[in-house]
Amino acid sequence: MGIEFTKYHGLGNDFILIDNRHSKDPLVSPEMAVQMCDRHFGIGADGVIFVLPGTPQTDYQMRIFNSDGSEPEMCGNGIRCLAQFIAQLEGTSESGKAYRIDTLAGVITPRLEEEEQVTVDMGPPQLQAAQIPTTLVTATEKVINQPLSVGGKSWLVTCVSMGNPHCITFVENVDEIPLEVIGPEFEHHAAFPQRTNTEFIEVVRPDYLKMRVWERGAGITLACGTGACATVVAGLLTHRSDRRCTVELPGGCLRIYWSETDGHVYMTGPAKRVFSGIYLP
Numbered sequence: 273m274g275i276e277f278t279k280y281h282g283l284g285n286d287f288i289l290i291d292n293r294h295s296k297d298p299l300v301s302p303e304m305a306v307q308m309c310d311r312h313f314g315i316g317a318d319g320v321i322f323v324l325p326g327t328p329q330t331d332y333q334m335r336i337f338n339s340d341g342s343e344p345e346m347c348g349n350g351i352r353c354l355a356q357f358i359a360q361l362e363g364t365s366e367s368g369k370a371y372r373i374d375t376l377a378g379v380i381t382p383r384l385e386e387e388e389q390v391t392v393d394m395g396p397p398q399l400q401a402a403q404i405p406t407t408l409v410t411a412t413e414k415v416i417n418q419p420l421s422v423g424g425k426s427w428l429v430t431c432v433s434m435g436n437p438h439c440i441t442f443v444e445n446v447d448e449i450p451l452e453v454i455g456p457e458f459e460h461h462a463a464f465p466q467r468t469n470t471e472f473i474e475v476v477r478p479d480y481l482k483m484r485v486w487e488r489g490a491g492i493t494l495a496c497g498t499g500a501c502a503t504v505v506a507g508l509l510t511h512r513s514d515r516r517c518t519v520e521l522p523g524g525c526l527r528i529y530w531s532e533t534d535g536h537v538y539m540t541g542p543a544k545r546v547f548s549g550i551y552l553p
């Protein structure tokens with residue numbers, strides 16, 4: 273028996289989307305998700321995303337497995353892909369159409385725009401150490417410019433949760449960071465009991481940031497939506513960036529705005545359908 277899927281990407285952060293609207297349980301196990309994500313023996317992706325039935329308050333539920341089989345709370349590029357996938361399933365492409373999506377990080381609202389763009393109300397960031405979670409400071413304190421020792425070096429880090437954990441470091445030259453070496457050390461550092469996503473940021477201008485990311489459960493990816501949102505929050509908290517920024521990632525640019533009106537972070541970027549198929553386990 274094959275598994276029907278559609279492949280999408282958001283700035284090269286790529287996902288296998290599965291229509292799971294008829295069941296509350298994901299059709300695929302975490303172990304099978306690992307096989308499907310394998311770039312040599314499977315379809316190849318950074319994660320598998322399921323569209324499940326919603327609750328009375330929401331249209332649908334989103335769940336996601338990372339390429340290592342772990343389950344994150346949220347995925348920014350993924351929810352833009354999910355919105356386009358739902359539009360495909362419903363046979364609509366109506367610009368302005370919004371969906372209320374139940375996630376493990378709460379209700380998130382993506383809205384379809386022209387030309388394959390999606391704007392997402394990502395909700396408010398969470399800043400207390402216990403919410404990240406991290407043991408770097410006491411539970412109710414914020415982690416802003418705190419020293420963290422990784423790879424024999426002290427880094428000044430700022431931690432932000434967008435439902436999932438992010439550890440952000442501002443650097444002079446982001447291209448010189450040996451991501452594949454220090455990324456795993458940040459991810460598995462004892463200060464992060466649920467591991468962490470790690471972003472390295474170069475401030476080109478206060479409204480233009482250049483970012484590279486090591487993702488929890490997926491390693492180096494071409495883009496990370498929650499990471500870009502967390503980065504703009506960290507940039508403002510450390511007086512490095514504006515509320516409204518373009519974040520340049522290896523896969524392209526996201527537009528991020530941390531609203532002073534409602535405290536929510538808004539993300540706009542593309543989501544593109546690549547192909548559909550049947551996976552044969």
Ligand SMILES: N[C@@H](CCC[C@H](N)C(=O)O)C(=O)O
Pocket residue numbers: 285338343344345346347348349350436437469487488489490493495496497498499
């Ligand atoms: N690429 C995603 C984040 C996916 C989840 C992440 N790997 C985690 O474990 O938290 C994004 O675009 O936000």
